[in-house]
Amino acid sequence: MRRVVITGIGTVNALALDVPGTFAAFRDGRTAIGPLGFRDAERLTIRVGAEIRDWDEGRFTPSEQALYDRVTQYALVAGAEALAMAGLVGPLGPRAGVILGTAAGGIRTWEDSYRAVFAEGKNRVPPLVVPRLMHNAAASHLSIRHGAGGPVLSVSSACASANHALGLALQQIRAGAADVMLAGGSEAMLCFGGVKAWEGLRVLSPDMCRPFSLGRKGMVIGDGAGVLVLEAEDHARARGAPVLAELAGFGMTADAGDIVAPDPEGAARAMRAALADAGLGPQEVGYVNAHGTGTLLNDRSETRALRAVFGEAPPPVSSTKAMHGHAIGATGALEAIACVMALREGLLPPTVGFQAPDPDCALDVVANVARPARVEAALSNAFAFGGLNAVLALRRA
Amino acid sequence: MTDRAEIEAAVIEILARQLLLPPGEVAPEARVEDLGLDSLGKVEAIFALEERFDISVPFNANEPDQPDFDFSSVPSIVAGVERLIAAT
Known part of the structure; x- marks a missing residue:
């Protein structure tokens, strides 16, 4: 079976609009969570998020701006950074593909067009609404821009979308359907309707995100994109590409239970499946980037799952969502990038906002300050509404 | 002005609808935990109360002791809605 390596990473998120800035924020333990600034935010009950501020649409031509929702714009900028790092220049050809996750797709475009026809009484919407809002828009534009003519699709599984996308892309390369895959996720859900919908579930924190901490009040939504260049190891070595890490394994399971409440058993099965797929034993894992949403239920359930897989002393755990926010369908890609930093720099990104240990979350939480540690392998967890669990295993290159 | 009896009847009716029970089976002193209402049922019931009385209920599912709104029993919900x- 072909091994699959990561040769490039790219991101835009609320911490920074590139990988070096994001790594610096991870090292310093900064949070991007702050007051929301979009239209009608003052009518929300929850007014905090990890928003990308000062986004310059001027980096795209006027005709591109008419065609690209933010979800596509973020993916294109992240994808360009990842490809530059990998030293790949398009057209990438028929042996290259794209699989991107997104939960809400072009939700801002839906919102704007509904606002026009329902609230403002207009009888027409801009002609490009459909190609802007479709879930596959970001994946397709990456394919078009870089000439990737192989397997291209979007994946939508709520908060696990990006992990599913990365796992499926890994499988495409292993199966011989492609040599190079751009994979990850993009999300731009921070708009009035997006946050209103989340408010109804009563799981959002009114101020900060404090995963695994006593006194946590829930999740905080973030926007952003992460794109990773996955490449067959032989292909990468043959062209002398830099190898950042190995994407060694993937496990996916379904709880087949409740539509929102997590089940530790389903999560544990996904972690075990990822370890088995990677040929790793639990003792080889030196870091887990947790799903760690900061809700009462997720963090408690994830703790039980981690202790089921790793026993009484699980490896150090952090949730970087307290820094970049819960970027829903993109979050797994941001967190895979955090794992690459842990593997390459020997520095575990912290869980900021941590106040005190919760007896229900008996874990070695990397609290508030990044921790030096030599890591041979890492897991990245994503557990979605719908009971869908997707776990990635990464190994040091 | 909405009186206490009217609020209590509405709370019972809303809880009963979520529990798929006739309203007569939700006692005026019932505790929510004993009724077996799940977390989604709870947020749907709160939404229904907000819509019925045009109020905004400060409820966050992540705070077990609910410092701002006591959702533990029919009387505590009625008092909170009152x-x-x-305040409006």
Whole structure:
């Protein structure tokens, strides 16, 4: 079976609009969570998020701006950074593909067009609404821009979308359907309707995100994109590409239970499946980037799952969502990038906002300050509404 | 002005609808935990109360002791709704 390596990473998120800035924020333990600034935010009950501020649409031509929702714009900028790092220049050809996750797709475009026809009484919407809002828009534009003519699709599984996308892309390369895959996720859900919908579930924190901490009040939504260049190891070595890490394994399971409440058993099965797929034993894992949403239920359930897989002393755990926010369908890609930093720099990104240990979350939480540690392998967890669990295993290159 | 009996009847009716029970089977002193209402049922019931009385209930599912709104029993919910109506 072909091994699959990561040769490039790219991101835009609320911490920074590139990988070096994001790594610096991870090292310093900064949070991007702050007051929301979009239209009608003052009518929300929850007014905090990890928003990308000062986004310059001027980096795209006027005709591109008419065609690209933010979800596509973020993916294109992240994808360009990842490809530059990998030293790949398009057209990438028929042996290259794209699989991107997104939960809400072009939700801002839906919102704007509904606002026009329902609230403002207009009888027409801009002609490009459909190609802007479709879930596959970001994946397709990456394919078009870089000439990737192989397997291209979007994946939508709520908060696990990006992990599913990365796992499926890994499988495409292993199966011989492609040599190079751009994979990850993009999300731009921070708009009035997006946050209103989340408010109804009563799981959002009114101020900060404090995963695994006593006194946590829930999740905080973030926007952003992460794109990773996955490449067959032989292909990468043959062209002398830099190898950042190995994407060694993937496990996916379904709880087949409740539509929102997590089940530790389903999560544990996904972690075990990822370890088995990677040929790793639990003792080889030196870091887990947790799903760690900061809700009462997720963090408690994830703790039980981690202790089921790793026993009484699980490896150090952090949730970087307290820094970049819960970027829903993109979050797994941001967190895979955090794992690459842990593997390459020997520095575990912290869980900021941590106040005190919760007896229900008996874990070695990397609290508030990044921790030096030599890591041979890492897991990245994503557990979605719908009971869908997707776990990635990464190994040091 | 909405009186206490009217609020209590509405709370019972809303809880009963979520529990798929006839309203007569939700006692005026019932505790929510004993009724077996799940977390989604709870947020749907709160939404229904907000819509019925045009109030905004400060409820976050992540705070077990619910410092701002006591959702533990029919009387505590009625008292909370009364307070919110009076404050509007």
